[in-house]
Amino acid sequence: MIFFRKTEEDRQSPPAPEGLRERAAAAALPEAVRTAVNTELSRLANTDPSAAEYAISHAYVELVLALPWESVTPDNLDLARAEAVLDEGHAGLGQIKDRILEHLSSRTMRQSRQAWILVVDDEPIARENLRHVLAREGYRVETAENGQTALERVRRFEFDLIVTDLKMDRMDGLQLLEQAKKVSPGTKIMIVTGYATVDTAVRALKTGAAHYLPKPIDLDELRTSVRTILADRDAGLASRSPILCFVGPPGVGKTSVGMAIAKAMGRKFTRISLADLRDDAELRGHRRTYVGALPGRVIGALRDLGVRNPVFMLDEVDKIGRDVKGDPAQALLEILDPEQNARFVDRYLEVPFDLSGVFFIATANSTERLAGPILDRMEVVPFSGYAEDEKVEIAARFLVPRQLREHGLTHPFPEFTEGALRRIIRDYTNEAGVRGLEREIARVCRKIARVCLTEGKSGFEASVEPELAAALLGPRRFAHEAAARGARPGTAWGLVWSEAGGEIVSVEVSRMRGASRLLLTGSLGEVLKESGQIALSHIRGNAVDLGVDPGFFAGHDIHIHIPAGGVSKDGPSAGLTIAVALFSLLTGRPTPPEVAFSGEISLSGRVLRVGGIREKLLAAVRAGIKKVVLPEENAADIEVLRRTMTAMPEIALIAEVDQAFATVFDPVAGEAAPPPHAAEAKGQP
Numbered sequence: 280m281i282f283f284r285k286t287e288e289d290r291q292s293p294p295a296p297e298g299l300r301e302r303a304a305a306a307a308l309p310e311a312v313r314t315a316v317n318t319e320l321s322r323l324a325n326t327d328p329s330a331a332e333y334a335i336s337h338a339y340v341e342l343v344l345a346l347p348w349e350s351v352t353p354d355n356l357d358l359a360r361a362e363a364v365l366d367e368g369h370a371g372l373g374q375i376k377d378r379i380l381e382h383l384s385s386r387t388m389r390q391s392r393q394a395w396i397l398v399v400d401d402e403p404i405a406r407e408n409l410r411h412v413l414a415r416e417g418y419r420v421e422t423a424e425n426g427q428t429a430l431e432r433v434r435r436f437e438f439d440l441i442v443t444d445l446k447m448d449r450m451d452g453l454q455l456l457e458q459a460k461k462v463s464p465g466t467k468i469m470i471v472t473g474y475a476t477v478d479t480a481v482r483a484l485k486t487g488a489a490h491y492l493p494k495p496i497d498l499d500e501l502r503t504s505v506r507t508i509l510a511d512r513d514a515g516l517a518s519r520s521p522i523l524c525f526v527g528p529p530g531v532g533k534t535s536v537g538m539a540i541a542k543a544m545g546r547k548f549t550r551i552s553l554a555d556l557r558d559d560a561e562l563r564g565h566r567r568t569y570v571g572a573l574p575g576r577v578i579g580a581l582r583d584l585g586v587r588n589p590v591f592m593l594d595e596v597d598k599i600g601r602d603v604k605g606d607p608a609q610a611l612l613e614i615l616d617p618e619q620n621a622r623f624v625d626r627y628l629e630v631p632f633d634l635s636g637v638f639f640i641a642t643a644n645s646t647e648r649l650a651g652p653i654l655d656r657m658e659v660v661p662f663s664g665y666a667e668d669e670k671v672e673i674a675a676r677f678l679v680p681r682q683l684r685e686h687g688l689t690h691p692f693p694e695f696t697e698g699a700l701r702r703i704i705r706d707y708t709n710e711a712g713v714r715g716l717e718r719e720i721a722r723v724c725r726k727i728a729r730v731c732l733t734e735g736k737s738g739f740e741a742s743v744e745p746e747l748a749a750a751l752l753g754p755r756r757f758a759h760e761a762a763a764r765g766a767r768p769g770t771a772w773g774l775v776w777s778e779a780g781g782e783i784v785s786v787e788v789s790r791m792r793g794a795s796r797l798l799l800t801g802s803l804g805e806v807l808k809e810s811g812q813i814a815l816s817h818i819r820g821n822a823v824d825l826g827v828d829p830g831f832f833a834g835h836d837i838h839i840h841i842p843a844g845g846v847s848k849d850g851p852s853a854g855l856t857i858a859v860a861l862f863s864l865l866t867g868r869p870t871p872p873e874v875a876f877s878g879e880i881s882l883s884g885r886v887l888r889v890g891g892i893r894e895k896l897l898a899a900v901r902a903g904i905k906k907v908v909l910p911e912e913n914a915a916d917i918e919v920l921r922r923t924m925t926a927m928p929e930i931a932l933i934a935e936v937d938q939a940f941a942t943v944f945d946p947v948a949g950e951a952a953p954p955p956h957a958a959e960a961k962g963q964p
Contacts, residue, residue: 303320396442443456577625587632875899
């Protein structure tokens, strides 16, 4: 038999609960939480310290006492400072900055406005005395000589508190209380009277009075009562924070904008990633049934921060998984719902914790995978990709200085010329954001650092010109000049939007002898396949008016292909591009290579509105497209973009598919151009 000798550390038992009792007594805890802590402390006192239950209870009490039940960070609501912080750290994103500043402005208006009090008394001296006392406390005070006058003012103006006498002509205080509660349920009402009785006090409080004071009024008691009532109002104004959802392609600054919001408001910032989260216990916590149980990520983060009103970023919310362990998306409903999160119950904690003061910001690449109930509880703030000029500015102001410092190239700083930055952007990146651009700049910096060490130099004094950047980075990886390719019948360029931003795709159509089938390839989704069928049906139904042989489909197969078959594609916006490519094939007229299309089409030939216009136009600029054909219903979007985009291709707005044909294709010699609006089909389908 082998005996193990206990060390001094092994013989030490867990701390006795006396210290926890002192901490619990001194802590500012809600009443329900204090009751739960006292119950757990009593259990600890009657449990053997060597038992596993002792460690579980002890860890629970430690967590409860470590949580910030009342600790908050005061908001810095200086709007000019907030704007300076956003401008300092971010170039571009004009609409996003405006949206954030609007949120901060409304929050500032709510929290900075003075409390308004209405004093109602039929005795002028008493009314004036109350007005004078309350005005000296910093409140905005108005007066009314009777209940009817007061009720008229309540209908036109929202007061935070009404201080009313009980006995008055025409309408007494209790009648005013009942009517005012119907008109303005959020207004608090205090009854003061020289005819105080137990019955009237009970009736007033049951009707909804916030307080009841007898006359003669003790001014100190009046001040204290008013301050207490309005403190609840101030807490309500500060508690509900907006829940924003930043939606946009990777690398456009969603996380950094969230950090800037925290800095502008003077709050702490934390971030958790929800990508591929499958167990809802990660958010709701584990039940305290074993030693290794833990609270959820939200409660754990608040414990680490020490405040209950941080800026909390839920990253990649659109990539939440789901399996037999539960649905984390359902847990998010309770966390994000303003009507529920004031009493969020973590399974480990088992007592309500107020999350209403947390400024939640979710990020997603798209809203397609977000559950409807979750999306309904958030305000979507769309993030668009950057234009080339914006990328150059971001690189010059932020990316290049940061990478030069990280690679020790500071004595002196090498200068990246604008031409070099544009060469890197055009030839070595293909993205909506700037994450890949920063990686390429880092590659240049690493190669420069190696050159300096090889040649024994302490710094790089030359400028980084376009030729040097290309020599360091090697052959160009992206050729965006789609317009340089030759034109041939049966092809057309389409503009699409994906989670990575705007992209340009080629639609190819061919005809061969067969059994009158429509073949669609390229890993296409159901909606895109339907768009191809609609385009074919429209051309067949209007073949005579379009100058197409009505029997083109008899004995032939039509094959529509969108390259990059390894990438799934779906959506209705390729319908117009497919129709143009089909018309090009059937008439033998090549589509101009510098023109691109985007639009959903209907069976009757109408061109319907599509989304992602900014991203699509940015993709067109990158590809060298000179002209873009878009639905007429997107005219308002174009007008907004004209004020923000410096480089924009020529835009042609159309309402019918046939207008696209007339806009793009030159008429065949001796033949009229396709009509702008097709008449009723005369050819055989």
